[in-house]
Amino acid sequence: MVKPVKKGKGKAVAPELDAEALLASARESLDRLDPSGAAALCRQAVSADASSVLAWDTLAEACLTCGEAEEAGRALHRSIELSPAGAPGRYMYLAQLSDSPAEAVGWFEKGVAGLRAEREALQQASGERSELQAAWAEATCALAVGLCSAAELYLTDLCDEPEAEGRCDALTGEALQLVSDLPAEAVQVVEPFQTRASLKLSQEAYDDAEPLLLRALEVVRRAEEAEEGGGGVEMPSLELRLALAKMLLEDDDSAEVRYLLATAALCAGEVDLAREEASGALEWLQSEWAPAEQAEWLPQLREVLAEAEGGEAA
Structure with missing residues (x-):
């Protein structure tokens, strides 16, 4: 006679988390600057629901943040397969990950087409006027940045192509016109001006x-x-600020520009560059050639130099 199995008092098995809960945890990990942890959670999420575009997108974001470019590319490709008309940013990321400049142009063109469609859709949207204006400005700036990303290829990898200069001129010209039609305070990107200047x-x-x-x-x-002032405006990236400061210095010597370059370098961990720029600016400011009005930058530059020398010692 087989005895009935008694219900034991062993440990209860935790219910398997669904994709939505895993993605919520992954987002929290990204907010805590833990992209590796977020990527691990996203891998579980795509295993739980392989048809979730959000899961693949979040996995790509986490992998890009922690430097896992190959896995990010696979995740982006899968997301596009599931939803070709989804977020245009996926195409822009694939362009940046591409080893082939010609292939990158194709991805950029698809991304720009998506950004145009998003912007055009806002023309038919309804809602609060202020919210619609903010959304329009954001979409316009995003499109302008996308155009500049494509233009950069013609300034660099594809610069020897016969049509490179003309294509770059057209792309940067359109980007510049887009942001020029916005109120100055609504323009929060430097790429249209910087790429055109390049x-x-x-x-x-x-x-x-x-x-x-x-x-x-x-x-x-x-x-x-x-x-x-505690506002919600996103600061241009360190890479862009460094590039801007260097281009400005090629044209003229300015304490403000040297300060901008030194602080951007310091934030990027380029302590030697920060020290070099701050000390060079201080030396110039104390020379007979510096305009008197530039002296207002002395305290800020001394502060940056002290911080750079402290970081160098550490």
Whole structure:
């Protein structure tokens, strides 16, 4: 006679988390600057629901953040297979990950087409006027940045192509026009001005480049002021700020630009560059050639130099 199995008092098995809960935890990990942990959770999420576009997108984001480019590319491809008309940013990321410049152009073109469609859809949207205006400005800036990303290829990897200069001119010209039609305070990106200036510098059209670089600098200034005031404006990336400062320095010597370059370098962990720029600016400011009004930057530059020397010692 077989005895009935008694119900034991062993440990209860935890219910398997669904994809939605896993993705919520992954987002929390990303917010805590733990992309590796987020990626692990996302892998569980795509195993739980392989048809979830959000799961593949979040996995790609986490992998990109922690440097897992190959896995990010696979996740982006899978997301696009599931939803070709989804977020245009996926195409832009694939363009950046591509080893082939020609292939990258194709991805950029698809991404730009998606950004155009999103912007055009807002023309038919309804809602609060202020919210619609903010959404329109954001979509316009996103499209302008996408155009500049494609233009960068013609300034670099594809610069020897016969049509490179013309394509770059058209792309940067459209990007510049897009943001020029917005109120100045709504423009929170530097790429349209900076990329157009790069083209002008490559053409040795320095008089055309200078006002563009100054407009980019104005965007950075507004972002810094908003950040100091606790505003929600996103600061242009360190890479962009460093590139901007270097281009400005090619055209003119300015304590403000040297300060911008030194602080951006410091934030990026480039302590030697920060120290070099801050000390060079201080030396110039104390020379007979520096305009008197530039002296207002002495305290800020001394502070940056002290921080850089402290970081170097550490």
